[in-house]
Amino acid sequence: MKKSNRRRFLEITALGGTLAACKTGGKVEEPAPSRLGKPVSAYGERAPFEKAARWTRTTRTPEQASSNTPHQDLNGIVTPSSLHYERHHAGVPRIDPAEHRLLIHGMVERPLIFTMDELHRLPSVSKIYFLECAGNTSSEWPEKTAPDVQQSHGLASCSEWTGVPLSLVLAECGVKPGASWILAEGADPCRMSRSVPLAKCLDDVLLAYGQNGEAIRPEQGYPLRLFVPGWEGNISVKWLRRIKVGDQPTYTRDETSKYTDLMPDGTARQFTFEMEAKSVITYPSGGQKLSGPGFCEVKGVAWSGRGRIERVECSTDGGKTWKDAQLQEPRLRIAFTRFRFPWNWDGSEALLVSRCTDETGYVQPSKEELIAVRGLHSNYHYNGTKVWKVAADGSVSNV
Amino acid sequence: MCKGWSALLLLAAALAAQSPKYHVGRAPTSDEIKAWDISVLPDGTGLPEGKGSAVEGKALYESRCQKCHGAKGEGGDYEQPIAGGKDTLKTPKPIKSVGSYWPYATTVWDYVNRAMPFDRPETLTHDQVYSAVAYVLFLNGLVGEKDVLDAKSLPLIKMPNRDGFVKDPRPDVAAPSKKKGS
Numbered sequence: 001m002k003k004s005n006r007r008r009f010l011e012i013t014a015l016g017g018t019l020a021a022c023k024t025g026g027k028v029e030e031p032a033p034s035r036l037g038k039p040v041s042a043y044g045e046r047a048p049f050e051k052a053a054r055w056t057r058t059t060r061t062p063e064q065a066s067s068n069t070p071h072q073d074l075n076g077i078v079t080p081s082s083l084h085y086e087r088h089h090a091g092v093p094r095i096d097p098a099e100h101r102l103l104i105h106g107m108v109e110r111p112l113i114f115t116m117d118e119l120h121r122l123p124s125v126s127k128i129y130f131l132e133c134a135g136n137t138s139s140e141w142p143e144k145t146a147p148d149v150q151q152s153h154g155l156a157s158c159s160e161w162t163g164v165p166l167s168l169v170l171a172e173c174g175v176k177p178g179a180s181w182i183l184a185e186g187a188d189p190c191r192m193s194r195s196v197p198l199a200k201c202l203d204d205v206l207l208a209y210g211q212n213g214e215a216i217r218p219e220q221g222y223p224l225r226l227f228v229p230g231w232e233g234n235i236s237v238k239w240l241r242r243i244k245v246g247d248q249p250t251y252t253r254d255e256t257s258k259y260t261d262l263m264p265d266g267t268a269r270q271f272t273f274e275m276e277a278k279s280v281i282t283y284p285s286g287g288q289k290l291s292g293p294g295f296c297e298v299k300g301v302a303w304s305g306r307g308r309i310e311r312v313e314c315s316t317d318g319g320k321t322w323k324d325a326q327l328q329e330p331r332l333r334i335a336f337t338r339f340r341f342p343w344n345w346d347g348s349e350a351l352l353v354s355r356c357t358d359e360t361g362y363v364q365p366s367k368e369e370l371i372a373v374r375g376l377h378s379n380y381h382y383n384g385t386k387v388w389k390v391a392a393d394g395s396v397s398n399v
Numbered sequence: 400m401c402k403g404w405s406a407l408l409l410l411a412a413a414l415a416a417q418s419p420k421y422h423v424g425r426a427p428t429s430d431e432i433k434a435w436d437i438s439v440l441p442d443g444t445g446l447p448e449g450k451g452s453a454v455e456g457k458a459l460y461e462s463r464c465q466k467c468h469g470a471k472g473e474g475g476d477y478e479q480p481i482a483g484g485k486d487t488l489k490t491p492k493p494i495k496s497v498g499s500y501w502p503y504a505t506t507v508w509d510y511v512n513r514a515m516p517f518d519r520p521e522t523l524t525h526d527q528v529y530s531a532v533a534y535v536l537f538l539n540g541l542v543g544e545k546d547v548l549d550a551k552s553l554p555l556i557k558m559p560n561r562d563g564f565v566k567d568p569r570p571d572v573a574a575p576s577k578k579k580g581s
Contacts, residue, residue, distance in 0.1 A: 185438065
């Protein structure tokens with residue numbers, strides 16, 4: 001936050017300097033390059049002035065933890081791979097792709113083992129998809145505890161993923177009649193495993209090895225991950241080593257004890273896969289400060305696991321009145337959509353909030369509407385609207 | 400367009416089920432499959448030979464599990480409770496322990512076998528996994544101290560919250576009545 005504010009301050013000061021120079025007849029001198037700049041390099045680095053970083057809560061088990069994307073520092077719809085959120089259950093394994101294998105077995109005519117080289121030979125696709133942890137924004141269920149958008153919404157990111165359609169590989173194996181689920185298992189130390197309905201696997205699931213043009217990062221599952229578009233991040237099993245085709249779910253720990261949604265009546269929803277439509281304003285957002293009244297472009301992102309974002313509305317009075325935001329094209333299915341909303345801040349207290357509508361007509365609910373149905377203990381799948389308060393002094397906070 | 404793409408893939412899958420198209424990859428041996436296939440189903444499919452009781456599990460639990468999970472499974476600095484919490488799921492402070500929440504004892508076995516102890520997963524023998532699971536179930540009052548768990552007896556344990564799970568009814572939150580315009 002502070003860094004972000006400082007950068008904006010620097011930008012504004014730089015602009016002021018330019019204007020001042022014009023007024024005084026252009027006395028600003030270009031600094032003469034006294035020496036050559038840096039030479040070409042094998043792998044690029046960002047500017048040393050840029051400090052945007054993932055955020056991690058203090059933990060005694062950083063191998064079983066998560067880190068959040070700094071939405072307040074990002075533009076556009078693609079999250080840099082280095083800033084994509086993380087969620088690991090037993091640390092990031094070091095896997096040599098030459099040694100890695102994917103086994104597909106169970107209810108198939110021909111069990112097969114693939115090397116990474118063999119998977120790379122198969123027909124591939126590239127798709128821009130968001131990925132969101134089921135627990136993203138869970139800090140909003142009770143009293144709102146996250147001070148900024150990175151902590152409240154940072155377990156969602158968006159990348160271009162490249163890989164082989166799982167349907168294609170399953171066809172090579174020949175799925176037997178009666179099969180209805182697969183079990184996907186990782187090569188991480190806890191062998192993270194999840195069951196996925198076969199119908200989804202035959203629809204749009206990928207065996208992904210590429211992210212934003214290069215190989216998937218180790219913390220995203222290098223060299224191979226399952227990618228299940230629009231569904232809770234946990235099911236996109238990283239470091240994928242095994243797929244077992246069967247006729248029932250396996251009821252693994254992460255689809256029984258975890259990633260199930262406890263309701264007020266004591267029952268728990270299971271296999272709650274889809275991430276419902278959600279939006280959040282990233283600027284101005286919690287922890288930032290507006291330097292004074294005047295024009296301010298409100299910016300944010302919206303996404304839906306059920307398809308394309310069709311509409312984003314913004315309110316500056318806490319949701320009493322709404323106006324349409326501008327949507328950046330292209331609007332892709334199951335991807336971040338950037339929205340912008342021109343606002344003239346009059347200097348009085350304001351409550352900024354956005355809400356989105358996806359292609360199914362589903363409208364993002366408020367926190368109160370969510371809690372009225374699901375109570376306070378479902379933990380996962382929070383997608384309520386997010387209100388930021390702009391105080392008269394320009395400071396922005398979570399309310 | 401996307402539906403058409405899916406339909407094409409489904410068609411491709413149906414066709415290729417007759418014969419492989421790309422002939423990439425190799426057939427695994429049955430030993431390879433056996434070595435990799437560690438998952439266990441609720442009916443016990445996948446459970447290996449071996450056995451253990453809470454009596455045997457106690458020492459193992461105290462040396463390898465207690466630090467995180469607490470002496471009585473009450474949780475600790477690193478983990479939430481794995482025991483207790485009976486009849487709390489409807490209350491303002493629900494406790495989702497093995498005994499109060501987990502629907503299948505087989506899932507406990509599968510998870511301990513693949514992921515525990517946290518810092519040294521997959522180091523327990525099958526007998527040790529049966530013993531550790533027996534001790535956790537004993538802490539929850541679900542088995543006797545001397546009850547022996549094996550591939551036959553473990554799946555027969557009826558977990559208290561077996562029927563506590565429901566299908567996903569979403570979208571479940573009604574859209575605001577005023578959807579259009581400001």
